[in-house]
Amino acid sequence: MHFKKLAKVFMGIILVAALSGCNSGNSNSSDESKKDKLTVQFVPTNNDGSMEAKAKPFAEYLSKKLDREVEVTLATDYSTIVEAMASGQVDIGIMPPAAYVQAKDMDAAEAILTSQLGDYDQETGLPLEGELTNTFKGEILVRADSDIKKLTDLKGKKIAALSPNSASGYIYPVAELKDAGVDPTTDATITTVNDIPSEITAVLNGQMDAAFVFEGARNVFASSFSDNDLFKDLSVLYLTEGDIPNDAIAVQPGMDETLKAEIKEVFLGMKADEEGAEAMSLWGHQGYEEAADSAYDTIRAYTEKAAE
Numbered sequence: 001m002h003f004k005k006l007a008k009v010f011m012g013i014i015l016v017a018a019l020s021g022c023n024s025g026n027s028n029s030s031d032e033s034k035k036d037k038l039t040v041q042f043v044p045t046n047n048d049g050s051m052e053a054k055a056k057p058f059a060e061y062l063s064k065k066l067d068r069e070v071e072v073t074l075a076t077d078y079s080t081i082v083e084a085m086a087s088g089q090v091d092i093g094i095m096p097p098a099a100y101v102q103a104k105d106m107d108a109a110e111a112i113l114t115s116q117l118g119d120y121d122q123e124t125g126l127p128l129e130g131e132l133t134n135t136f137k138g139e140i141l142v143r144a145d146s147d148i149k150k151l152t153d154l155k156g157k158k159i160a161a162l163s164p165n166s167a168s169g170y171i172y173p174v175a176e177l178k179d180a181g182v183d184p185t186t187d188a189t190i191t192t193v194n195d196i197p198s199e200i201t202a203v204l205n206g207q208m209d210a211a212f213v214f215e216g217a218r219n220v221f222a223s224s225f226s227d228n229d230l231f232k233d234l235s236v237l238y239l240t241e242g243d244i245p246n247d248a249i250a251v252q253p254g255m256d257e258t259l260k261a262e263i264k265e266v267f268l269g270m271k272a273d274e275e276g277a278e279a280m281s282l283w284g285h286q287g288y289e290e291a292a293d294s295a296y297d298t299i300r301a302y303t304e305k306a307a308e
Contacts, residue, residue: 037069038062041081042094042283044074045196045220051282058279065266065276078165085109085250092263093250094283098167100248101299109250112264114295115280116271116287117246120216125236127219132286134295137215138168138176138240141203144233148209151180151238157209158189160199164306167299168214169196172240175305197224204233215239220284242302245295249288 040062044051052074059072073090075081078099084090086108093100093109103109119131142148148157154177162169177184184190191208193199199211200221218230249267251260270276271287280286 037071038066038091039089040070040072040092040094041075041084041090042072043078043081043096043099045283054282058282061275061279062266065269066262078163082106082108082165085252088252091252091255093248095248095250096166097245097248097296098165098171098299098303100250101296101303102165103250104293104296107253109248110253110255111248111250111291111293111296112260113249113267113288114291115246115249115283115285116289117284118216118286120219122239125216125218125231127216134246134289135243136168136246138172138242138244139213139215139217139236140173140238141200141211141213141217141234142209142237143203143206144235146209146235148237151177152182154184154210154237155182155187158191158207159184160193160202160208160211161190162196162199162212163192166212167244167302168240169199169212171299171302171306172242172244173212173238175302176238176240176242178305178308197221200225200230200234204228210237214244242298245299247283247285248291248296 040059042055055072055074059070062070062072075084078096081090081093081095082099082103085093085095085103086106093103095103095109100109100111104111114134116132116134117136119128119133120126121128122137140151140154148154161173164170174184182188191202193202196211196213196217199208199213200217202208203211204225218234222230249263251263266276267280267288270280277286280288
């Protein structure tokens with residue numbers, strides 16, 4: 001009898017240990033799953049809601065290629081993606097150049113790749129078929145029938161701009177206007193709007209005299225203006241002399257080196273992958289190449305000039 005009691009106690013201990021082991025295993029598995037998840041964030045080029053729907057297929061594509069859960073989120077503006085990288089809420093940031101530099105200076109981002117964009121003929125404003133570039137220009141648009149013909153004509157005018165953290169939508173045109181003798185922050189009226197379609201609309205309807213956009217904006221957003229021919233209704237007053245480096249594909253500086261290499265491989269392979277090419281078209285990217293961090297140094301000089 002005494003032996004039977006001991007046997008029952010012994011079996012009970014084994015059962016409790018086994019159950020504890022199972023629970024411990026589930027907990028570790030859950031922790032591993034949470035650890036493996038990657039969060040990607042980007043800044044949308046327009047705020048009409050269309051990019052949210054396109055983000056889901058991109059998340060699915062990355063999840064499949066990286067063999068782990070990937071969540072893709074949209075930043076509300078240029079500063080929020082910097083804050084998200086700095087707080088560690090985002091693992092991979094597809095970052096506009098000025099936002100990347102800001103995060104880099106906070107030790108919150110490391111560029112592993114830079115994007116390639118379609119190049120443009122600077123005389124016609126039309127795409128150069130098959131030509132890719134890792135830089136672009138800032139562009140100032142005015143109505144085609146406007147009496148604004150040179151930079152100094154912007155004195156006293158109303159200008160639509162993007163966030164002060166946007167290289168083409170604010171920093172570069174403001175800095176080069178100052179070099180030309182016009183301080184748009186005091187000699188003109190700058191109004192910040194949410195996105196480029198809003199800027200273009202404001203110029204078309206006469207609310208604004210000019211808009212700071214990126215090179216090729218008329219091509220990119222032509223389909224959003226079915227009632228207008230943007231090449232007939234708008235003209236390019238000015239292209240910035242300074243070249244702006246393209247978006248950076250940036251990761252947390254402390255990310256595991258093996259994972260960084262996997263991410264680089266996936267992005268570099270998108271160009272030759274039908275699904276990948278469709279995914280990266282979300283930002284108009286046509287490929288990726290190794291990032292030269294020094295290429296972003298010019299942003300700092302322009303930012304200082306614009307802020308003077």
